[in-house]
Amino acid sequence: MSLPTLFRPLSTPLLVIALGLPGTVWAEDASQRRFDVPAGSLASALTRFAGQAGVSLSVDPALVAGRSSTGLRGDFAVEEGFQTLLQGSGLQLVPAGQGSYTLMRQAQPADGAHELPSTTINGEGVGLASDAYAGGQVARRGNQGLLGERDFMETPFNMTSYTSEALQNQQARTLADAVANDPSVRTTNPSGGRFEQFSVRGFSLYNSDVAYGGLYGVLPTYSIDMEMVERVDILKGPGALLGGLAPNGSVGGGVNIEPKRAGDTPLTEFTALYASTGQGGGHLDVGRRFGEDQRFGLRLNALRQSGDTEWDHQSLEREAAVLGFDVRGERTRLSLDVGRQERDVDGTMERVGLARGLKVPDAKDVHHNFAQPWTYARAKDTFGALRGEYDVSDNWMVYGAVGARKGDYDFMRHAVVLSNDAGRFSVTPRAFQREEDVRTATVGARSWFNTGAVGHTLNMSLNRFELTFDNTGASYASGVSNLYDPVTLPAPARVTDPDDPTHTETVLSSAALADTLSFADDTVLLTLGVRLQRVEVDSTTAGKPKPGYDERATSPAMGLVWRTTEQLSLYMNYMEGLTQGQTAGETTANQGEIFAPFRSKQLEVGAKYDMGRFSTTFSVFRIERPMYYTDSQNFLRDDGEQRNQGVELNLFGEPLDGVRVLGGAMLLDATQTRTNGGINDGKRAVGAPIVNANLGVEWDLPAVQGLTLTARMIHTGSQYLDVANTQKLDAWQRYDLGARYALKLGDKDVTLRASVENVLDKTYWASANVPEGTATGMTLSTPRTWLVSATVGF
Structure with missing residues (x-):
């Protein structure tokens, strides 16, 4: 018997169309939103x-069959x-309990309405609707891949979704600006560098692991512009069940970006x-x-947008166009989204590495x-x-999605690794070219039905990700410079060590099944799921095959939400994931070596309290995964956990x-x-601050209509640069101030914005890079930055 035939009796007249949870504060609030x-x-x-x-609606599907709506806004x-x-429509709304409603024909008496248990229907978000929480900075709902879009109060994860309104008001240019709002996320590569990289709950997150409407690998690899973004979803912890395998193995959390819709x-x-200090441009x-x-x-x-940046002899040009x-x-x-992004940076900033035994330099002297x-x-992505x-x-409901990207990248760079306490380092120019081709797809089905008093949301999906890339490059004759007093050297001219061309093919495939069971009038939601995963990697250097692998694993997952009251949700989750092993980076002695896949595990419990206009999420978590580090001979190693x-x-x-x-x-x-010989057991991991804290405040000045003042504080605790815990970066704070003014000029809506980031112009080491695939390095803070914009609506 086919599944549609099996479940057909459950779709007859007494089906529930419901979203949200009964009895939330909005159900009681007669005020407008x-x-x-x-x-x-x-x-x-x-x-x-x-x-x-945030209410439940129970309805006989026969009442609404064939009827259309013009919507509302x-x-x-x-x-x-x-x-x-x-x-x-000839239909009327009938209250059916606190926070619950049903429909009936207008000719029928209200007391004849029949109340039904509710189930939850969530689409994949095609034609995304705005769903901002009070204040407009955070959305109530976020994309959870296999499970669809859900309200944060019925989600068994810690997830925050930042709106396009918040990004525009903060004048966010790239993803690094957007994640600055989140206490568990930090940027681990310099502003104006070759690429952006992040840390979530102390583990690295790469741009290639940022999803686009749930699809990995579609967005540009090295930097992502925010002007094309409707919403940024930040999910904490491994998300293997939700989205499949992340291409670069991020386990501390994930980011999903939703495109803009008309x-x-x-x-x-x-x-x-x-x-x-001179970057001008415009956004349409x-x-x-x-x-x-x-x-x-x-x-x-x-x-x-193009022009000089805050750094000496550095300029940046970025162009992007996305049509949805x-x-x-x-x-x-x-829906169909097609985009092109180009980014050119001259004078690219680098992380700063230290030879063993050196003291950490004072950032104020740089x-x-x-x-x-x-x-x-130079980066170009289509x-x-x-x-x-x-x-x-x-x-x-059935759904599907396909995505593709072609990336062309050209770099000329040099590493900065200090060899003495006076700041001396060797400059070995290195050219590096990379071409990437990505093809990704997902298909799935979702069904809603009841078995007695238990509601079910059944999800099934198949995912496939294919990445092909080719690397070439060369090293040039070396020179010497200094961190505190840089020496300008002649442009590279003589190749000393050409690279052997490398070709790598990666295929990540998986199948997932999950069921969300609802009990006690949807106050208890239990999600049980499993994903079957396969990782295939093949690589050749100079036409000669290198060791690859073909690994399979089954990853279980569980999530539980208990709506104890209208405002309080308790939740927990357990997730496992198989992750592609790291590849030794271009600056390591074993460049190109591919490590075997590994398993990661997360256990998390938490509580969410929604007061209608203000919400808090509190969580306790534990994540385990194998560890990588770069040894004294500059070889990337996997050692311990x-x-x-x-x-x-x-x-x-x-x-x-x-x-x-x-x-x-x-x-x-x-x-x-579990480090080798137990030599580093109990020591802190690299690049993992003890304390992170963020606080952003906006105040609409009562005395001047349309004027808003803004302020933000970001604190990051001390962190170690090496696995032996002998090199330590100090804690730091950054303060941002700003204002915006909304007004009418004739019949035009105008918003003026101005902000200053790092208003005290402090210089500090912002992060120690988590050493996965590249040598450990320190990221220097960005100098005081002025941002000004004016938006005109026509």
Whole structure:
């Protein structure tokens, strides 16, 4: 018997279309809040509205079958919004308990309405709707891959989703600017460097592990511009069940980026951009919907910015254009995103490494860009993704997505490794070229049904990721420079050591099955899942095969949410993942060596408290995974295990009218265990601060309408640079200040923004790079930076 036949009896008249949780604060609050529900089928519109309102809606599918809705957008009370959607439908809303509603025909008496248990329907997010929490900086819902989009209160993970409104108001240029809001995330490569890299809960996160609408590897590898982004989802801990294997093995957490979509209101905005000390540019954002019921949508974002940066002899040019197209049908939702991003940097900053036994230099003594002016980084990425969903029936949905990217990269650089306490280092120029081709796809199905009093959301998916890359390069004659007094050397001319060309093919494939069971009127949600994973890697150097591998593993996962009250959720999760082994980086003596895949494990428990306008998440976690380090001979080694355990607190919302808060803190105990001979057992892991804390505040000044003052503090605790814990970086703080002013000029909406990052112009070592694939190095802070922009709506 086929699955559709088996479950068909469960989709007859008494099916529930419900989103959200009963009895949340919004169900009781008659005040208005902002909603954005796209046009489409009436069932879909009601589902989205109920999810955004945080109430449950029970309905006989026969009542809404074949009916359409024009959607709604604006500020509504919950029942007012329902009545707007139901206008002209011949249906009426009937309360069915606290935070719960049902529908019936207007001709029938209200006391004849039949209350049904609810189940949860979540799509993959094609045609993403805005769902901002109070204050507009954080979205209530985030993309959880296999499990679809869910409200944070019914999610068994620590997840924060930052909105495009927050990114624009903070003048975020790249992902590094966006993650500066999160206490568990830190940037571990210099601003104005060749690439961006991050640390989540003390483990490295690479740009190649950032998903685009749930697809890995589609976004640019080295830097990701934020002007094309609708939402940034940051999920803490291994996410193997949700999205499959991350291409570069990130286990501390993951990032998903959702593309922009055209809203029902026409949009034409131009933002003039300026960053000190001379980067000017502009960003154009245009969105339109057209066709019957505004079924089709187009969204174009185009960007160009160039000029000198805060560093000596450094300039940066970035260009990007992304076109998004989507279709909203009664049962079908489609989207296509195509983009191009280019980034050129001259005078690229480098991490600073130390020879064994040297003291950590005082960052305050570093006043200049110590990279040679002839260094550069050229990155060009062309990418695209096609997604679709189809409602086979009222309780079955199938979906699929394919993505691709082609990247061309050209670098001229040199390492900076100090050889003495006076700051001396050798300059060995190195040219490096890389070409990448990525193809990725996922297909899946989701079903909602009941077995007695237990509701089920069944998810199935197949994922496949293919990466092919070719590396070439060469080293040039060396020179000598100094960290404190850099020496400008002639541009490289004589090749001393050409690289053997390397070709590598990686295939990551998996199949996943998960069931979310709901008990006790959806107050208890239990997710059980498993993912079957396979990692295949083949590589050749100079045409000669190198050792590869073909590994398989089964990774179980469990998540539990208990809505103890309307405002409080308790949760826990256990996740395992198989991760592709590290590849020794270009600066290591065993460059190109591929290590075997490894398993990672996370156990987390936590609580989420939603006060309606202000929310907190508190979590206790433990993550275990094998450890990598670079030895005294500059060989990358795998040795022992790193165990990161800690507590984390996240805060967001608008606790007072006109006052918004965003931030939190993390306490981290990152310990080395099972090291060779036990020599480093019990010592702290590299690049893992004991304390991280963030606090951002916005205040709408009552005396001047439209004026908002902003401030942010970022604290990072001390951290070690080496596995023996002999080289230590001091703790640091950064302070940012800003203001924005929204006004009308004629019939034009105008927003002026100005901010100063690192307002005290402090110089410090911002991070010790977690040594996975490259030599350990220190990241120097970015000098005081002025950001100014003006957005005009036409």
